[in-house]
Amino acid sequence: MLIVITGGTKGIGQAAAIKFAQNGYDVALCSRNSEESAAFAAKLAAEYNVKTLGMGADMSLKDDVLAFGTAVLQQWGKVDILLNNAGVFLAGPIFEEPDGHLEKMMETNVYSAYHLTRQLISALKKSGNGQIFNMCSIASFMAYPNGGSYSITKFALLGFSKVLRAELLGQNIKVTAVMPGATWSASWEGAPFPEERLMPAEEIAKILYDTSQLHPTAVVEEIIIRPLLGDL
Numbered sequence: 262m263l264i265v266i267t268g269g270t271k272g273i274g275q276a277a278a279i280k281f282a283q284n285g286y287d288v289a290l291c292s293r294n295s296e297e298s299a300a301f302a303a304k305l306a307a308e309y310n311v312k313t314l315g316m317g318a319d320m321s322l323k324d325d326v327l328a329f330g331t332a333v334l335q336q337w338g339k340v341d342i343l344l345n346n347a348g349v350f351l352a353g354p355i356f357e358e359p360d361g362h363l364e365k366m367m368e369t370n371v372y373s374a375y376h377l378t379r380q381l382i383s384a385l386k387k388s389g390n391g392q393i394f395n396m397c398s399i400a401s402f403m404a405y406p407n408g409g410s411y412s413i414t415k416f417a418l419l420g421f422s423k424v425l426r427a428e429l430l431g432q433n434i435k436v437t438a439v440m441p442g443a444t445w446s447a448s449w450e451g452a453p454f455p456e457e458r459l460m461p462a463e464e465i466a467k468i469l470y471d472t473s474q475l476h477p478t479a480v481v482e483e484i485i486i487r488p489l490l491g492d493l
């Protein structure tokens with residue numbers, strides 16, 4: 262069994278890589294940092310006795326997305342789970358943010374998932390019980406201060422997820438939109454909140470894993486998970 266994770270060296274992606282490797286899954290992951298990706302993949306392989314690929318690929322660039330997908334297909338003919346997780350959060354109201362924020366986040370948060378899913382869909386079909394997770398956000402269904410263009414891209418990713426679900430109906434591929442609230446990760450480093458105000462990334466990994474283990478006839482279409490104390 263193989264899980265493909267974009268943005269797999271930190272935060273939620275990293276926690277998911279560990280959770281699935283612990284449970285015997287091969288892991289193919291990428292980040293923009295080749296060395297970190299390779300080192301983390303090698304560590305997973307050594308600790309959990311699974312096959313791994315760790316590659317440097319910038320998911321905001323279509324050529325890099327396709328190079329990552331090609332490497333996955335060369336090493337494994339079949340993909341069981343695709344976790345479209347890579348994403349960036351550039352805060353700001355849309356009337357004040359620098360020009361280009363929307364484009365950068367559309368490329369990283371949305372187009373990456375679109376291109377990689379199209380490339381890997383045949384390999385996912387070979388699984389017979391394939392699963393696509395799209396890492397959306399509570400920003401996929403609500404606007405909030407400073408969410409600006411990030412929220413636009415996460416609404417779009419939820420739209421992508423709904424279209425995939427409709428188009429893949431009857432093809433034995435599950436599609437799940439994951440919408441977490443604030444979750445501890447590198448992107449929150451230095452934020453002035455007590456630790457208990459955010460969810461640990463491991464909890465998101467746990468729910469991904471549990472969802473992936475449901476009976477082949479059952480799909481969780483949407484997951485909304487928030488800090489118990491509410492949004493930040």
Ligand SMILES: NC(=O)c1ccc[n+]([C@@H]2O[C@H](COP(=O)([O-])OP(=O)(O)OC[C@H]3O[C@@H](n4cnc5c(N)ncnc54)[C@H](OP(=O)(O)O)[C@@H]3O)[C@@H](O)[C@H]2O)c1
Nearest residue numbers: 268269270271272273292293319320348398443444446447
């Ligand atoms: N944390 C939250 O509160 C939260 C809440 C809701 C949704 N999310 C979503 O969950 C996903 C993961 O978030 P996170 O908080 O875990 O992020 P994170 O800790 O910042 O980690 C992001 C991961 O993606 C990689 N990455 C970033 N840009 C990339 C690119 N252009 N190409 C390839 N890899 C890239 C990073 O490595 P490099 O930087 O080395 O490339 C890192 O491995 C994102 O889509 C985010 O929007 C997060």
